[in-house]
Every structure is written in C-alpha cells, then in structure tokens.
Amino acid sequence: MVVSDSISNNTFNNLQGNSNAATDSVSEFMQELERNDIRYVRFEMPDLHGISRLKVIPINKVEGYARQGLNFYGGTLALDTSSLVVPGSGYHAERKFKDHLILPDFSTLTPVPWLEKTAKVICDPVEYSGEMIAIAPRYVLKKVLELAATMGFDVMMGHEFEFYLLDGETRQPLFGGCQIFNHLRSQYNSDIEKMVQYLEESNLDIITYNCEHAPSQFEINYGPASGIEAADKAFNFKTAVKETAHRMGYLATFMTKPYPDKSGSCCHFHISLWNKETGENVFLDTRDELGLSSTAKSFIEGILTHARGLMPTIGPTPNCYRRLKPHTFAPSKVSWGIEDRSSMVRVKATHDDRTHFEVRAASGLSNPYLTAAGVLAAGLLGVKKQLSLRSASDCPGEENPEFPWLPQSLGEALDSLAADSEMKQILGEEFVRVFTAVKRFELDRFARHVSDWETNEYMEVY
Structure with a gap:
C-alpha cells in the first residue's frame, strides 16, 4: 500500500482551522483505504514509554472517528510501565478519570502486512477543546522541531536499535557465544528473514540486518528521515518487531540489559542539521581541520x-544504567570523539554531506520521540549560546579520568533533569513534571522489590 502525496501532505495540525480541507483530507484518507481493500484500521497512540496504545476500528466506523476523534482514556499518558495509575500525576483521579480524543495523522498511514486487510495510523491526543496535550511525547518532539525550524534548521535523524530475539517460552537466547556479524547467525532461520520482509512491507526502508555482539542479539537498520517522520519510523519499527516476533512464537525485547553477563541493547541515535533555505548540511565545514x-x-x-539532565529522556528505566559501564562499547562518561565508540557523542566527520553525530548513550528501550526531543533540545541550547566545544581525549573517552561520569542511576538522572532549568523549559514544564512523577513512582516500586541476589546472598547465611 502506497500512501498518496495528497494524503501525506495533510496532517491534522494544518487542518484544524480549515473544515473544508479537513473534509477533503478525510475523504482522501477513506479513498486510500478503499483502494487498498482495507477492512480494519488501528488507531495507535505512542505513550510516555514509546509503547503503542491502540484501538482497532472496522472500516465502516473509521470515517466518523477520523473526523471527530476517538475516545481514549485521558490518563493513558500518565500510566507507568506496568500500566498502573500514578497518583499525584494530575491525570487520573484529579480529572475524575475523564477521556480525551485521539486524532489520526493521515501522513502516517501504513500497512500491517502480517494481519489481513489491516492498516495503521499514528494518532495525536487532544482535549475535547482541541488543545494539544502537553505531555504527549510526539507533541514534545514537535515543539522542539519547531524551535529548530525558527533557527533555520531541518533535522535529519535515525534511530539504530539492538534487540534480543528469544525463545517465547523459555525467554532464553536461540544460540550461544559471541557471534557478531557471523553469517550462520545473522540469517539464523527463515523467521528472521520473514520479519525483515514484514518490515519492508510496512514501508520501512531496511538497509542492513545482522546478528550483534551478544548471543541472539540482532540489529536491523533502516534509513534516516527528516523531522517527526524519523521518530514515527522508529515507533513503527519497534512495534512491528515486537508484534511479528510474538506471532512467530518468539519474544523480541529491547530491554537494555536483560542478562547481567551479556551485552546491553542500545539505541544509537544519529542526527544532523540542514539549512532550511539552501538544503546544505549545517554541520559540515570543509575548511575546518x-x-x-x-x-x-x-x-x-x-x-x-x-548530558546529565538529558539522560532520563534516553535512559528512562533503572535497568538502563546497568549498560553504561566502561569497556562495554557503551559510554560511561560525558565525552565526545571522532569515531570514538566509547564516547557519548561519536562524531562521524566524513568531510562531506554525510557528516553527523551518533549519540551512543540511549537505551534500546528508550522512547524514540523523547530520545529525539532530548538530544535535539540539548544541542540547540548549545547552538543558541554559541558554546565552545571542549577538547576531546587522545585516548578513548571512557579512559580519561578528567571526564565526568554520566549518571549511574535513574534517580540521579532525574535529579539532574530537575536541576536543568533550560532543558525543562524547552521540553515543557508540564511534561517534565508528569514524566518525573511517573518515573519516581516506578523507581519506588523498584526499590521495594526484593531481588533474587538478596535472597540467595542472605537467606541462608543469616
């Protein structure tokens, strides 16, 4: 299914003030569904954690919801990772557990090829008044992209994820050993090839796939995109990998550190700025050394x-900080370097239009909208202030004793965000307040859990 240009150029944001345009766009949307014999449409909303929350709509009901919005529980964006209601967030009992609406962004229409006659569309949450909801991650990213636009920049981005593909029943790796790029493991069975095929049929432009460093760890890469489309692609990618793996009898997990003795899974986030008028890569200067x-x-x-205030947006769970250790191909310090895989910011200085940065501290389970929003916000703050770049290290960044450590826990990272008034202002005070409340609630549950290690270590000896 190919979405027509006329649909892709008419999102809800530019329809709100024009009822005729809205009518035409919905009509075109419905015609596109009819041309492709679609019988069901999934209205999907990215939640605070980057997980898809959805309702499936039969085709005869789609037009009404596309025009008027679809009711959704108004506290969905303030649920924790176990879907528990977070008291004090301001979005549950404080609002009498009321609903909001979700409205489809027609430009995001894509097929769901593993389901018969089914398509999906990404939705934005709005109040009944039409006001956008400030804590929605997709809206947070849109605001930061708007700031970039006012500064004269288009933003090119790509999320590069690692994940484990595990036996669905045992939750153990499919094979052992350190097998990075190994030909027998990269195409271990036909199910992996089928997954890649589904991703391509979902309009994701797959460029490479291979096994990664750890046993049964994989990486499937797709091309970058400009603006909100980049995060939408990442959202669709993760949803598709999880869902297709499940239907094949596997568990695909983007959890950062599922095993203490095996590699963590990252999101290497790639970003560059481009001049809106000339179309040139703003990061490139061929006269510079x-x-x-x-x-x-x-x-x-x-x-x-x-960096420290940025960390909760790219490392949003306690488990994320188990990965950020020296000698793990993950950054542990606030650092940058040319092609330095141990640094937080790896600079791809190609001396041509491919010049860009790879932020290596983000977790595989991070929300792609918040990863993009956090990194872009921090970078733009540096540009607005014309900050001078500190020196890189002659050795790998993780080896330099003068470089400060990244936060070693989610609690420490949340404290850093609370102290970073500039980051809070760009991301939005209301978003940071609710995000922090949800994460503190999750942290409290984590702190009260008695681990297997504690039981094994203390139960008998004491």
Missing part, C-alpha cells in the same frame, strides 16, 4: 553540557 562547522561544535557542546 575536522570538517566541522562552528554550529556543529556548539551542538556537541550543548549535548555534553546538558
């Missing part, structure tokens, strides 16, 4: 300056 413009250097410094 490193090929980096002053804007590029200030952008890096912005990320480093706000």
Whole structure:
C-alpha cells in the first residue's frame, strides 16, 4: 500500500482551522483505504514509554472517528510501565478519570502486512477543546522541531536499535557465544528473514540486518528521515518487531540489559542539521581541520553540557544504567570523539554531506520521540549560546579520568533533569513534571522489590 502525496501532505495540525480541507483530507484518507481493500484500521497512540496504545476500528466506523476523534482514556499518558495509575500525576483521579480524543495523522498511514486487510495510523491526543496535550511525547518532539525550524534548521535523524530475539517460552537466547556479524547467525532461520520482509512491507526502508555482539542479539537498520517522520519510523519499527516476533512464537525485547553477563541493547541515535533555505548540511565545514562547522561544535557542546539532565529522556528505566559501564562499547562518561565508540557523542566527520553525530548513550528501550526531543533540545541550547566545544581525549573517552561520569542511576538522572532549568523549559514544564512523577513512582516500586541476589546472598547465611 502506497500512501498518496495528497494524503501525506495533510496532517491534522494544518487542518484544524480549515473544515473544508479537513473534509477533503478525510475523504482522501477513506479513498486510500478503499483502494487498498482495507477492512480494519488501528488507531495507535505512542505513550510516555514509546509503547503503542491502540484501538482497532472496522472500516465502516473509521470515517466518523477520523473526523471527530476517538475516545481514549485521558490518563493513558500518565500510566507507568506496568500500566498502573500514578497518583499525584494530575491525570487520573484529579480529572475524575475523564477521556480525551485521539486524532489520526493521515501522513502516517501504513500497512500491517502480517494481519489481513489491516492498516495503521499514528494518532495525536487532544482535549475535547482541541488543545494539544502537553505531555504527549510526539507533541514534545514537535515543539522542539519547531524551535529548530525558527533557527533555520531541518533535522535529519535515525534511530539504530539492538534487540534480543528469544525463545517465547523459555525467554532464553536461540544460540550461544559471541557471534557478531557471523553469517550462520545473522540469517539464523527463515523467521528472521520473514520479519525483515514484514518490515519492508510496512514501508520501512531496511538497509542492513545482522546478528550483534551478544548471543541472539540482532540489529536491523533502516534509513534516516527528516523531522517527526524519523521518530514515527522508529515507533513503527519497534512495534512491528515486537508484534511479528510474538506471532512467530518468539519474544523480541529491547530491554537494555536483560542478562547481567551479556551485552546491553542500545539505541544509537544519529542526527544532523540542514539549512532550511539552501538544503546544505549545517554541520559540515570543509575548511575546518575536522570538517566541522562552528554550529556543529556548539551542538556537541550543548549535548555534553546538558548530558546529565538529558539522560532520563534516553535512559528512562533503572535497568538502563546497568549498560553504561566502561569497556562495554557503551559510554560511561560525558565525552565526545571522532569515531570514538566509547564516547557519548561519536562524531562521524566524513568531510562531506554525510557528516553527523551518533549519540551512543540511549537505551534500546528508550522512547524514540523523547530520545529525539532530548538530544535535539540539548544541542540547540548549545547552538543558541554559541558554546565552545571542549577538547576531546587522545585516548578513548571512557579512559580519561578528567571526564565526568554520566549518571549511574535513574534517580540521579532525574535529579539532574530537575536541576536543568533550560532543558525543562524547552521540553515543557508540564511534561517534565508528569514524566518525573511517573518515573519516581516506578523507581519506588523498584526499590521495594526484593531481588533474587538478596535472597540467595542472605537467606541462608543469616
């Protein structure tokens, strides 16, 4: 199914003030569904954790919901990772557990090829008044993208995820050993090839796939995109991998550190800025020794300056911080370097239009909208202030004793975000308040849990 240009250029955001345009766009949307013989449409809303919350709509009901919005529980965005109601968030009992609406962004229409005659569309939550909901991650990213636009930039981004593909019953790896790029493991069975085929049929432009460092760990990469489309692709990718794996009898997990003795799973986040008028890569300066413009250097410094406050948006669970240790191909310190895989910011200084940055601290389970929003916000703060870039290290960044450590726990990271007034202002005070409340609630449950290690260590000896 190919979405027509006329549909893709008419999102809800530019329809609100034009009822005729809205009518035409809904009609075109319905015609597109009819042309492709679609019988069911999934209205999907990315939640605070980057997980899809959805309702499935029979085709004869789709037009009404596309025009008027679909009722959704108004506290969905303030549920924790176990879907528990978070008291004090302001979005549950405080609002009498009321609903809001979700409205489809027609440009995100994609097929769901593993289901018969089914398509999906990403939705934005709005109040009944039509007001956008400030804590919605997709809206948070849109606001930061708007800031970039006012500064003259388009933003090119790509999320590069690792995940474990496990036996669905035992939750154990399909094979052992360290097998990175191994030909017998990269195409271990036909189900992996089928998963990639489904991803391609979902309009994801797959460019490479291979097994990763740990046993039964994989990486499937797709091309970058500009603006909100980049995060939408990441959202669709993760949803598709999880769902297709489940239907094949596997468990695909993006959990950061599922095993204490095996590699963590990351989201290597790639980003570059482009001049809105000229279409040129703003990070490139061929006259510079490193090929980096002053804007590029200030952008890096912005990320480093706000690294600690940035961390909750790219490492949102306690488990994320088990990965950020030395000698694990994951960053542990606030650092940057040219092609340095141990640094937080790995600079791909190619001296041409491919010049971009790879932020390596993000977790595989991170919300793609918040990863993009947090990194872009920090970088733009550096550009606005024209910050000078600190020196890189001659050795791997993780080896330099002068470099500060990244937060070693989610609690420490949340404290850092609370202290970063500039990051809070760009991301939105209301978003940060609710996000922090949800994460503190999750942390409290984590702290009260008695682990197997404690039982094994203390039960008998004491």
